[in-house]
Amino acid sequence: MTAGLARFSINQMTVRQLSLPDLVDACRELGVPGVGLWREPVRAYGVEAAAKLVRDAGLAVTTLCRGGFLTAIDPGERAAALADNRRAVDEAATLGTDTLVLVSGGLPAGSKDLRGARERIADALAELGPYAEEHGVRLAIEPLHPMFASDRCVVSTLTQALDIAERFPAHQVGVTVDTYHIWWDDQAPAQIARAGAEGRIHTFQLADWTTPLPEGVLNGRGQIGDGAVDMREWKGYVDAAGYTGPIEVELFNETLWARNGREVLTETTARFLQHAG
Amino acid sequence: MTAGLARFSINQMTVRQLSLPDLVDACRELGVPGVGLWREPVRAYGVEAAAKLVRDAGLAVTTLCRGGFLTAIDPGERAAALADNRRAVDEAATLGTDTLVLVSGGLPAGSKDLRGARERIADALAELGPYAEEHGVRLAIEPLHPMFASDRCVVSTLTQALDIAERFPAHQVGVTVDTYHIWWDDQAPAQIARAGAEGRIHTFQLADWTTPLPEGVLNGRGQIGDGAVDMREWKGYVDAAGYTGPIEVELFNETLWARNGREVLTETTARFLQHAG
Numbered sequence: 001m002t003a004g005l006a007r008f009s010i011n012q013m014t015v016r017q018l019s020l021p022d023l024v025d026a027c028r029e030l031g032v033p034g035v036g037l038w039r040e041p042v043r044a045y046g047v048e049a050a051a052k053l054v055r056d057a058g059l060a061v062t063t064l065c066r067g068g069f070l071t072a073i074d075p076g077e078r079a080a081a082l083a084d085n086r087r088a089v090d091e092a093a094t095l096g097t098d099t100l101v102l103v104s105g106g107l108p109a110g111s112k113d114l115r116g117a118r119e120r121i122a123d124a125l126a127e128l129g130p131y132a133e134e135h136g137v138r139l140a141i142e143p144l145h146p147m148f149a150s151d152r153c154v155v156s157t158l159t160q161a162l163d164i165a166e167r168f169p170a171h172q173v174g175v176t177v178d179t180y181h182i183w184w185d186d187q188a189p190a191q192i193a194r195a196g197a198e199g200r201i202h203t204f205q206l207a208d209w210t211t212p213l214p215e216g217v218l219n220g221r222g223q224i225g226d227g228a229v230d231m232r233e234w235k236g237y238v239d240a241a242g243y244t245g246p247i248e249v250e251l252f253n254e255t256l257w258a259r260n261g262r263e264v265l266t267e268t269t270a271r272f273l274q275h276a277g
Numbered sequence: 278m279t280a281g282l283a284r285f286s287i288n289q290m291t292v293r294q295l296s297l298p299d300l301v302d303a304c305r306e307l308g309v310p311g312v313g314l315w316r317e318p319v320r321a322y323g324v325e326a327a328a329k330l331v332r333d334a335g336l337a338v339t340t341l342c343r344g345g346f347l348t349a350i351d352p353g354e355r356a357a358a359l360a361d362n363r364r365a366v367d368e369a370a371t372l373g374t375d376t377l378v379l380v381s382g383g384l385p386a387g388s389k390d391l392r393g394a395r396e397r398i399a400d401a402l403a404e405l406g407p408y409a410e411e412h413g414v415r416l417a418i419e420p421l422h423p424m425f426a427s428d429r430c431v432v433s434t435l436t437q438a439l440d441i442a443e444r445f446p447a448h449q450v451g452v453t454v455d456t457y458h459i460w461w462d463d464q465a466p467a468q469i470a471r472a473g474a475e476g477r478i479h480t481f482q483l484a485d486w487t488t489p490l491p492e493g494v495l496n497g498r499g500q501i502g503d504g505a506v507d508m509r510e511w512k513g514y515v516d517a518a519g520y521t522g523p524i525e526v527e528l529f530n531e532t533l534w535a536r537n538g539r540e541v542l543t544e545t546t547a548r549f550l551q552h553a554g
Contacts (some may be wrong), residue, residue, distance in 0.1 A: 080298065
C-alpha cells in the first residue's frame with residue numbers, strides 16, 4: 001500500500017455502481033485500506049456475509065451510514081425510528097465498525113420549528129447513546145449543509161452538532177466532519193478544534209463543492225479537487241485537532257455514478273493522494 | 278390602504294413579468310405603498326423616467342437591487358466593479374431610495390480563498406461607503422444562503438455581514454436581513470439584535486423556503502406561507518431589534534413568473550397580510 005493511502009477510506013456511495021464484492025476486489029487491487037458502508041446495500045447482500053467479505057479482505061470498515069431521522073413528533077413514527085437506529089447500531093457492531101453516522105432528519109410535515117426538532121434529536125440520543133455504547137459503537141452526528149435544513153437535516157453546523165453532542169459522553173456521541181457541508185462556515189475551524197479537544201471527531205469525510213447544483217441538490221458533490229474546497233486546509237484543521245483516524249471520500253454524484261466504478265475508484269484514489277494524502 | 282400593508286413593499290423581481298408601468302398601476306390598485314426596484318429593468322425603462330413614474334404614483338422606492346460583486350482579484354475587473362457600484366449609488370439616489378442592496382460576489386475562477394474574498398469586499402466598501410454617503414445612500418450587505426458561497430456571495434451569514442459592516446459607520450454600511458437566506462441559522466436572531474443595536478438593519482426582506490430546490494437553486498424561493506419559515510417569528514426578531522422600516526417580499530420563482538403578474542401581486546399582498554401584516 002502507498003503510504004499516502006494509509007488513512008484513505010472509500011465511502012461505498014461514491015461508487016455505488018459497484019457490487020460489494022467488486023468494491024472489495026477493487027479496494028484490494030488499488031491498495032485502499034478502508035471502506036465506509038451503507039445500510040441498504042449491506043442488508044441486500046446480508047449483514048453477516050458483508051462483514052465476512054470485508055474482514056477476509058483485510059478491509060477496515062470505517063463507518064456505517066447511516067442512522068438518524070430522529071425528528072418525528074408522532075409517537076409511532078418516533079418509536080419506529082428509535083427501533084431502526086438500534087438495528088443500525090447492531091449492524092455497525094456486526095460489521096466491525098465503531099462509528100455510525102447520523103443524519104438527523106428534517107422538519108416534520110407542516111412544522112416550522114427547527115429548535116423543537118433539534119431538541120427531539122437530543123432526546124433520542126439519550127436513549128440511543130447508552131445502547132450504542134453497549135455495542136461498542138459511537139454515534140457521529142453529521143451536520144448537513146444548510147440547504148438540507150428543512151427536508152433532511154435540521155442540524156446545519158458543527159456548532160449545532162457539538163451543542164447537542166456535548167450533552168453526552170464523547171464515546172457515545174460525537175460528530176462527522178464533512179468538508180462538503182461546512183466549507184463555507186468561518187466558524188467551522190474553531191469548532192473542529194473544539195470537537196478534537198473533546199474527542200468527538202468520530203469521522204472525517206471529504207467531498208468538493210461544485211456548481212451548478214443539480215435539481216434537488218442531493219447528488220451534486222464534486223470529485224476531490226474539482227471545486228471550491230481547499231482539502232489540505234481542512235485536513236490541516238482536523239490534524240491540528242488531534243484526529244488521526246480514517247479519511248473517507250463520500251461523493252453523491254450522478255456523473256460519477258454513470259461511469260465505470262473501478263475507473264472512478266482509481267481516479268478518486270489518485271485525487272486523494274494529490275489533495276489529502 | 279389597509280393598515281396591515283403600511284410597511285409592505287413588493288420587490289420588482291417577484292413579479293418581473295410586469296412592466297414597470299404595470300407594476301406601478303397594480304401597486305396603486307392594491308394599496309401597495311412601496312417597491313424594491315432592480316437596476317436592469319429600471320435602466321431599460323430609463324432611470325429618470327422610472328424615478329418620475331414611481332414618484333408621481335406616490336410609491337416609495339424601498340431599495341435598489343443591486344450592487345456588489347466586489348470579489349475580483351484582477352485590477353481591471355476590480356476597477357470596473359467599483360465604477361459600476363458608483364453608478365448603482367447614483368441610480369439609487371435618482372430613484373429616491375436610501376438603500377442599495379449589495380450581493381458580494383463569489384470566488385474568482387480557480388480560487389478557494391473565502392477569507393481573502395471577504396477581505397476584498399471590505400476593501401471595496403472603504404471606497405464605496407463614503408461615495409454612497411455623499412449621495413444619501415446606505416449600502417446593505419446581504420448575506421446569501423451558504424449554498425451560494427462559491428458562485429454568488431462569499432458572505433453567508435449575518436455574523437459575517439456584520440463583521441464586515443461594523444468596520445464602517447452604520448449610515449454607510451449595514452445589512453439586508455432576508456428570511457430566505459438566514460432562516461436555518463440559530464445564531465441569526467442574536468445577530469439581528471446586534472444589527473438593530475448598531476442601526477444596521479437597512480432592509481428586511483421575506484421569502485419562504487420550499488423544496489425540492491430547482492437546478493441551479495437560484496429561482497426556488499417560495500411564496501410567503503408555502504414553506505418552512507415562520508415569518509411572524511422573524512418579523513418579531515426584527516421588530517424587537519427596533520427596525521420600523523419597510524418589509525419587502527422578494528421571490529425568485531419560475532412558477533410565479535409563469536403566472537399572471539397582477540394575480541401574483543394580489544396573492545403576495547394577501548400572504549403578506551396573513552403572515553406579516
